[in-house]
Structures are given as C-alpha cells and as structure tokens.
Amino acid sequence: MKKTRTTLADGRELLYFATDGETVPAPPDPRELPPVSTASQLRWDPLLGEWVMMASHRQNRTFMPARNDCPLCPSSDGRHTEIPASDYTVAIFENRFPSLSTGAHLDDVDVRHPLVDVRPGVGRCEVVCFTSDHNARFADLSPAQARLVVDAWADRTTELSELDGVEQVFCFESRGREIGVTLPHPHGQIYAYPFVTPRTRRMLDVAREHRARTGRDLHEDILAAERNAGLRVIAETEHWVAFVPAAARWPVEVHLYPLRKVRRIPDLDESERDDFAALYLDVLRRFDRLYDSPLPYISAWHQAPTGDDEDLSRLHLQLFSVRRSADKLKYLAGSESGMDAFITDVLPEDVARRLREV
Secondary structure (H helix, E strand, C coil): CCEEEECCCCCEEEEEEEEECCCCCCCCCCCCCCCCCCCCCCEEEECCCCEECCCCEEEEEEECCCCHHHCEEEEEECCCCEEECCCCEEEEEECCCCCCCCCCCCCCCHHHCCCEEEEEECCCCEEEECCCCCCCHHHHHCCCHHHHHHHHHHHHHHHHHHCCCCCEEEEEECCCCHHHCCCCEEEEEEEECCCCCCCHHHHHHHHHHHHHHCCCCCCHHHHHHHHCCCCCEECCCCEEEEECCCCCCCCCEHHHHHHHHCHHHHHCHHHHHHHHHHHHHHHHHHHHHHHCCCCCCCEEEEECCCCCCCCCCCEEEEEEECCEEEECCCCCCCHHHHHCCCCCCCCCHHHHHHHHHH
C-alpha cells in the first residue's frame, strides 16, 4: 500500500491511499477556507456516568448537496472540493466539521453545575472516501479496492491510537438518508475518542463478568455457539464467519468475526484481510438484494481500546439496518429511546434464512 500525506488550505490533513504500483498526485488545495472550529467540548452526564460530545458548529455542516456540488468527489473543471486531486483510489481527510479536534479548547465555559465536568473535546474525526465514483456503493467495490480500504482502516487505527489522550478508535460507515447521512458519496468516518465509549465499556464489563464466572472468553463462546447451531450463519470462509446474532436488536443485523482471535484491525494478517474483503462484499450485496432497494445501514468496527490490557476484546464488525420490511423503518421509539430496551419485530432465524437465500 502507498500512502501520500498532504494538507488542505485550512491546515487539515489529507491522505491518499493507493496500491504500490499507482501514481498518486497530490496537488495543493487552492481554496480560501475559514479556520476549523476548535470549540468542541465534553460534558459528563452524572446520571449515566458517560461523556457527551457537544459541537454546536456542526449545525452548519454540508447537507445533501447537489451532485455537482459534492465535496467528496475529485476536483475537476475549475471546481475545487475537499479532494484537490483529479482522481483518487481511497482518500482520508480530517473532517471540516469535527465532533472532536486535536486543537479543541474551552472559552469561558461555565455550566454552573458541580456534578458536570467540562473538558475540551480533544480527539480527531476523519472522513474516509472509499472511491472517487460518486454513484458507487461499498458493495460495488472490487475485492482489491475493498482490501485497500481495510489497509487504510488499519493504518489509521495504528496512527490515531498513538495520539495523546486517544483511548478508542472507531471506524464506521453510515449509509442512507434514513440513517441521517448528509453526503451521498460513498464514504465512512473514523473517530478517535478521548474516552472509552459507553457501548464498549459495557461489553468489556460483561466479558469480565463472564470470565470471572466461567473462566472462559465471552466472544469465543458466542462464536462457537453460533457456528455449532448454524441456524443464523450467513456464510463462513477460511478466516471469517458472518451470522445474525441470536439476540439481534435490529431488524437486519449481521456480525462478522475473524476465526482467529485478534483485538484490532492492524492485527489482521494478509490472508485475513483478503478474506474479510470478499466476505464483507458478499454480505453487503445480500443486504442490497433483500428488498427492492438497497438497505440503509450502519457498519461498525468494534476493536479494543488503546489501553485495554485485560485481553477481553475481540475484533468484530456489526452491520445493521433500520429497515424492518420493504416499506417500513424500525424507529427507536419509547422503550428503545426512553429505556434503551429494544423490541425487535423479526426473528433472527428468519432474517438469516432470507439473507442466505438472496
């Protein structure tokens, strides 16, 4: 993999990723841009014991621009975008409207609440452009292109984990207007958090309790149970397995696990990365064939926090959709939003069977 590093007009970093034989031009960014906001802050929720990120400048971020105004397409014909090059394979740059920033600082913030700590929202948010083709989907990528994205995720996980204060790196993709996506160009994001996220903390707590009670690894036991049952397995390859979890929360939900225990994306070897790319494309294409239009989805990598030395985490990807039928969405209504108690409308075994058949 070849990585080329440059900067945009406002100082944000831009990286081009390509295969070793490709030529990667990195022209300068000729735009005049205002400074990136550094006003992001964290506030401690004393009821739940969680950090809440606040970034009011994101109210003004770009929202569903016309095709000719897409900021993630290559620059061309005198129109300058976030990508100065006239073409690219994979590009990653610092978000222009970040929830977290390496330069974040507080300006006279006084919440007048003794239980609510306030800190600068120090971290980093990056945008991952999977392809220069505006009309493509991740499922349209070739295995080689998908593999390059995996390598880019690994590179960023390694580099961002080394930033001062970063405790967790989260690579993800949100696709579809129903999810709240504001740019239709195929892309994902990476957050480098200055804390361990609530969901990861909960998973670590449960894994710790399971180990104390049984002496066993929770993820290993889940994986073995799903493979032995076979009811919910979508596909299995030499190095990976994809299955609908027995207690799935979402109408369509698939988890992808490497068969070898690894903790982070950079830990995957060459064969595992190739195998993942092929399996992931297969699962995404099944998502797109399930109904008469492609499913909106969130694809979320779960990897160990930077300071986790208990060997409780296991790398895996959770892929899920809010669409519960061809023309209905699953809303997070009273029980889900108010109590975080999920009610699912379809049985996991039925979803797995349908995904196997498409």
